[in-house]
Amino acid sequence: MRNQLHVTAKEQETAVLVAVPQWRQTDEKTKEYLDELAFLTETVGAKTLKRFIQKLDKPDLRTYVGKGKLEEIVAYVKEHKVDMVIFDDELSPSQVRNLERELQVKIIDRSLLILDIFALRAQTATARAQVEMAQYQYLLPRLTNLWTHLSRQRGGGVAMRGPGETEIETDRRIVREKISLLKEKLEKFEKQNFEQRKSRSGIVRVSLVGYTNVGKSTLMNLISKSDVFAENKLFATVDATVRKVVIDNIPFLLSDTVGFIRKLPTKLIESFKSTLDEIRESDLLLHVVDVSHPSFEEHIGVVNETLKDIQSAEKPVILVFNKTDLYLQEREQELQEHSPEARPDISDLKSSYMAKEHTPAVFISAANRTNIDELREVLLQHVSKIHLERYPNNQAPQEW
């Protein structure tokens, strides 16, 4: 019996992470970035064994890290029989080829890792076509090395989902044909979606936006009393979900959208255009922030930049600082070490933010349902203002 267990239990794949931070980046930041990469790795089901860091002005053109560091990684990978090496940037096709030759294991870069998670998560036909398109576009310039890559990878695992092996093993021409077919398919979906959205015209539209894993879906469930998948993993949501909500007789549509992340592959943003249309056509954005995260301010910046990329930076925004429960817990621990009498509270954080930002801000805990009434109140104020501008007598369109 014992033997059998060993044979049937599928072993978890193992990974090492590699980053090349710039000289001026602090060690603390480097650690945070690698924590995020490890979280992405965990999200695809692999286990991180070790992290390799080499400070350089910029990554090596041939092998991303320098010669000495590469030898170190090669030795570790051999000794510990590591399944894959994951790099915190997008690698060029020639870097992948060179690294593959040296390391003889799967080479995964940040873009491929994110694409893999998206492929795992995509539910609707549109989202699946969007991810597949982004995967093919990523693969196209890397096709030659994928031949050997894939023959070694038979049997599945990370970076094997999405386009099937046989499809990848064909030549570039066929991949190009695939891309153009997907383009047609997506255009058709886009037309259908556009018609659908047109039929909702008039009703106020609100989108939840924010960095990945901040609690958008949890909040969606709370506000719309629905049941959207929320999980402590990155990119739990890839498809946009829309729900109708009514607060005090004022109807509006609330949509939950894909989370943003730093260094999101640009091709991926492009292929997600139709999902992002949901944001682009919104009247109001609820920008959700995980205030317990040490880099929450940087995350706000990443989200604002991405909003700019999709021409949605000028929309009215309500900042929703979520996970105040975790934030307070952490402060309490810090305080206990220095002044055990003191009680942490969020008023300092609140006032500093109110002074700095010109957007309304609400501090909540979606998990503990703290301050949700205040959020509803602020939301209602904004939504009803837009609604009453459109329908001065509060007569909503018939279909709603």
Ligand SMILES: Nc1nc2c(ncn2[C@@H]2O[C@H](COP(=O)(O)OP(=O)(O)OP(=O)(O)O)[C@@H](O)[C@H]2O)c(=O)[nH]1
């Ligand atoms: N402690 C705490 N955890 C929360 C709170 N809100 C959400 N979470 C947890 O945070 C994790 C992520 O929540 P989601 O709602 O899936 O986050 P999301 O922004 O939709 O994430 P993606 O779809 O992956 O981009 C889940 O484990 C939630 O239970 C909160 O107020 N406090």
Ligand SMILES: [Mg+2]
């Ligand atoms: Mg979500």
